[in-house]
Amino acid sequence: MNSSKNTFYNPPFSRVYIEEEALASPAAADLLRAAAKYSGGQQPIVIRRYMDVFGRAHQSFAVQKNSPALILAVKHGSFLYPGADVCQSFGNSHFYYTSFAMNCPFHCEYCYLQGMYPSANLVLFVNLDDYFAEIERLLAQHPVYLCISYDTDLLALERMTGFVRRYLEFAAGREGLVTELRTKSAFPVRQLIFPPATADGGSDGAVCPGGAASLSAAIPRTILAYTLSPESVVSRYEHGTAPLSARLSALRAAAQAGFPVRLCFDPLLRIPDFDRIYGEFIDEVHSALDDVPILDVGIGVFRISDSYLKQMRKSLPGSALLQYPFENTGHVCHYGARGEKMIAFVKQRLSGWIPEEKIYTPQLPEGRGA
């Protein structure tokens, strides 16, 4: 995106839509206050249901990414979903994921959300208590491994939403709940525990009556999973995300604060000179984090359902990454044997540092399609 484009589009989140049902929610009021600095004093637009805007026909995801709107809504229906086969459970049973938000402030060229959602606008659900009640119900039956930042990047949104702090307050008292929080941001997690004071004397995130003590119980059960990519991949394909060096610093700080940290080399991308670029990248990560305790590592190649890929290719027709002639097996597009070699390469490069039993790879489709 060039600078003339930047000045021609409205700033991100300068338009705020709010469902009628969310108008009375205190959480929505907090979010509106937080969003006011983006919306430039414009009144929010009241809508009946978030799908009236989010689900409109004929939207252009890629164009909207230049200036996404914010939609505040009340979630109905299912709050938790069983983990999908293409996602890694890292050996956990009772694997679920949930979404307090739909869409992400970043724009990764390979992101599946482009194929999954009709819109690039960001939806924030204001009724977190309903999610928490559903988690409670599940915890009454068995322990739960819950990924809360799959279809979004909650840490990247934390300054605006305070959702992670609210979640950690909830999670602190729930022994059987293990959480994964995945990010490409460099949000300083210390601010989750000790939010900085703001000019009006309030906190930067949500209110946390018990302060650090009330969150500390949740910290060892909250895995911060950092998606890492070579800097050349970050700058070319992961638009708006934190640079690799910043992610590594944030990761180190998270480990120091007591959070278990996970490295996600996922997705590996088939790019020219893969071995050199990814080889040097793994070495750089190793040298930066050699003394940091790593919980485990996930490695995966880019893989996507064929229906999502079709949408994504329409949305970004000039993306070489998406126009790659993938193999299609059981409606999953993948790099085939080349992908397996890519995983093996990274695994081998990690071998002197991370024990093999700590390295997880996803189940790739078997057989070769046309």
Next chain:
Amino acid sequence: MLYIAAALYEEAIPFFDALSMKKNTSFAHFDLFSGEDSMLLLTKTGAIRAAAAVSSMLTAFPPQKTDLFLSVGTVACPDSEIPVGTPFILQQITDAASGRTFCPELLFRAPFPRAALTTVHRVLTAEMLKSFPLHAPGSDIMSNTGVLAGCPPVPMLCDMETSGVCEAALPFFSCEQLFFCRVVSDHGIDAQAMSPERLRALVTECTGRCADGLIPWLKEISGLRETSPALPPGAVAFCEAAVSALRLSAANAEQLRRLLLYLHLSGVAYLEEMSTLLEKPLHSPCRTKKEGQAYLEQLKEHFL
């Protein structure tokens, strides 16, 4: 191409002048005017007539991904504090009869403030307008709760066409290609107080005020639209020759085209090398599909 829809001839006059438009006599049933890279349709009053006219024009002249659509016109405003001649970009369009609401995309910094609009099916007198809210839904709730206190409320407008124009244009465009601009012409029509001549002149004056701001703005937006990248002609010709020489099935032909597109977008110089690799079959075509498929696999192995 910029498509413009206006209800009345008087509303369109400023655009005829600014875009050097002339009557397009080849289009039957509705009044259409064409400029160098623009087209203006007169829909006449009423949402159903407007929908029929817009649909007819867009079917006859199908828009491309790089085209834009502007709906422009005059409206009544229940808030008498808002002066006649004030232009707005619409953020929300509601059809009073069906209750259906559409939120136009507001991606670009607009030259005018935002307003919400309700389309009704009759001319509104000043008395009738009193039953309409002054502001967009929710404005009062927001200010009562203290959230965003001080934000100016969003005015409410009324007209007789916009919902119809919107419904008809939607299937032909992506949301960000549609723009709805309205100028306040009255606070309820008082037929006694204004002659038809004066009313016509007022309408032209109103849309004239927004045309000057709108046209350069839309031209800049148009410049941002990008066409999809395609294979260069040399690569297309090569692809066709190779598909034929290798006797590729439709699926494998698509694989080859995809490979060429990928290499083209990756900035790889591939044509010469690929021609060398396929020298033999290009001179004497494969006898079986299996043989051709083996060549395709070889290309993938070589370039991926």
